[in-house]
Amino acid sequence: MKHWNEECAVVGVYGVENASWLAYYSLFAMQHRGQEASGMSVFDGEAIQTHKAQGLVCEVFNQSTLSNLKGNIAIGHNRYATAGKNSSLDAQPLYARCSLGEISVVHNGNLTNAGILRERLTQEGSIFQSFLDTEVILHLIAKSKKESFEECIKEALKSIRGAYCLIFVLRDKMIVARDPYGLRPLSLGKIKSEKGEGYIVASESCAFDLLGAEYVRDVNAGEMLVFHNDKITSTQLFSPKDFKCIFEYIYFARPDSQVFGKNVYSIRKEMGRELARECKIESDIVVPVPDSGVPSALGYALESGIPFELGIIRNHYVGRTFIESEQSIRELKVKLKLNPIKEVIEGKRVIVLDDSVVRGTTSRQIVKILKNAGAKEVHLLISSPPTISPCFYGVDTPSKQELICATHTLDEVRKYVRADSLHFLSLEGLAKSVGSNEGYCQACFDGKYIENCFKSEDEEE
Numbered sequence: 001m002k003h004w005n006e007e008c009a010v011v012g013v014y015g016v017e018n019a020s021w022l023a024y025y026s027l028f029a030m031q032h033r034g035q036e037a038s039g040m041s042v043f044d045g046e047a048i049q050t051h052k053a054q055g056l057v058c059e060v061f062n063q064s065t066l067s068n069l070k071g072n073i074a075i076g077h078n079r080y081a082t083a084g085k086n087s088s089l090d091a092q093p094l095y096a097r098c099s100l101g102e103i104s105v106v107h108n109g110n111l112t113n114a115g116i117l118r119e120r121l122t123q124e125g126s127i128f129q130s131f132l133d134t135e136v137i138l139h140l141i142a143k144s145k146k147e148s149f150e151e152c153i154k155e156a157l158k159s160i161r162g163a164y165c166l167i168f169v170l171r172d173k174m175i176v177a178r179d180p181y182g183l184r185p186l187s188l189g190k191i192k193s194e195k196g197e198g199y200i201v202a203s204e205s206c207a208f209d210l211l212g213a214e215y216v217r218d219v220n221a222g223e224m225l226v227f228h229n230d231k232i233t234s235t236q237l238f239s240p241k242d243f244k245c246i247f248e249y250i251y252f253a254r255p256d257s258q259v260f261g262k263n264v265y266s267i268r269k270e271m272g273r274e275l276a277r278e279c280k281i282e283s284d285i286v287v288p289v290p291d292s293g294v295p296s297a298l299g300y301a302l303e304s305g306i307p308f309e310l311g312i313i314r315n316h317y318v319g320r321t322f323i324e325s326e327q328s329i330r331e332l333k334v335k336l337k338l339n340p341i342k343e344v345i346e347g348k349r350v351i352v353l354d355d356s357v358v359r360g361t362t363s364r365q366i367v368k369i370l371k372n373a374g375a376k377e378v379h380l381l382i383s384s385p386p387t388i389s390p391c392f393y394g395v396d397t398p399s400k401q402e403l404i405c406a407t408h409t410l411d412e413v414r415k416y417v418r419a420d421s422l423h424f425l426s427l428e429g430l431a432k433s434v435g436s437n438e439g440y441c442q443a444c445f446d447g448k449y450i451e452n453c454f455k456s457e458d459e460e461e
């Protein structure tokens, strides 16, 4: 694992003809957030139709599947397996038929009390069909004695803890809910067509750009939106406690997205500038590790005056490769993806910029390929602080013992990756780049998790 791995992407399209096509293009734009599986539910006027399978968006959907998903409301999901197993049973949307009728849901995030709730529900007679934490929500809704789906959902949300961006389709209604901490991003946009106005809700605003939708605002932390009869009703279900995932700015989100109201590219560039202010190194060129290191390397080069060079080229067509156990094959995997340009690197003192260090193996490989290409010196700069704690909010991370920065000193890490020097952006530098660290989760850098996030409602009482 080179990175903290992406979470998932969700999208909901309401009040637009051929909503499935718009949801499809949105999922396509957000493919970077999950490549294991994809799926969609559409209300066709009579029933909710669902299609989902393992694979990339372009593998799961085709002209014929999309033509069968007709309707004005569609919800969609790209899955990266953070909870549950990597099987088509665990692909989303999750559909159920209960006493109030049909319901289908997509979820981005991880529930921290799903295990406790699942055990309780199982003892009470619930039968689970998947390993997904999201299924717990459907069971809580089905068991609620309230008289409308809306009220059942509200009741279910009171029992769950952790990170969630949820989009439900209930026949002619779409309901959106975001957790009180606003951990994962969720934006609201407006779609104008010849036939009127519709709405889109998506994990990242890059989905809006593709459709020509207008960004309206973020869905608030703790807010519920109900789309019905061509109107939106907003209810602030929980008081917002803002604890937004700062890692969205470092790696997850696409640079062309607005996340938590800010442009990702500008923040990444500022991280590079801040790193240049914190860490001055004599060198000949600044080289990014593509693609995520590009904006910060550009920022570093602009601030330091050292020339920016694309000294490493990424092969974009490698796709998913199997996990190899042999070290030599693993090294080949890095080489398959990243190749240095010898003519740029040879004889130079190189600053190489990457976004983060997880186990250190990829950094070591990058330093090695640069040295093999003839670099005189290699200085590894990281545009985020050292990652020292795992994430429990919907991001796939290794255990603390596997995080090299949690178990080794900075100099030990430098020796392991064989760089001439190694520097990380400070926590203060990260806060300056983002504007402030107030209202952000940075638990993977400082180990400070949300108080009460692991407790169920009963425990809190």
Ligand code: SF4
Pocket (backbone or CB within 6 Å): 004, 183, 244, 245, 246, 247, 248, 390, 391, 392, 393, 395, 441, 442, 443, 444, 445
């Ligand atoms: S620990 Fe917090 S900042 Fe780190 S990836 Fe998870 S949610 Fe994001």
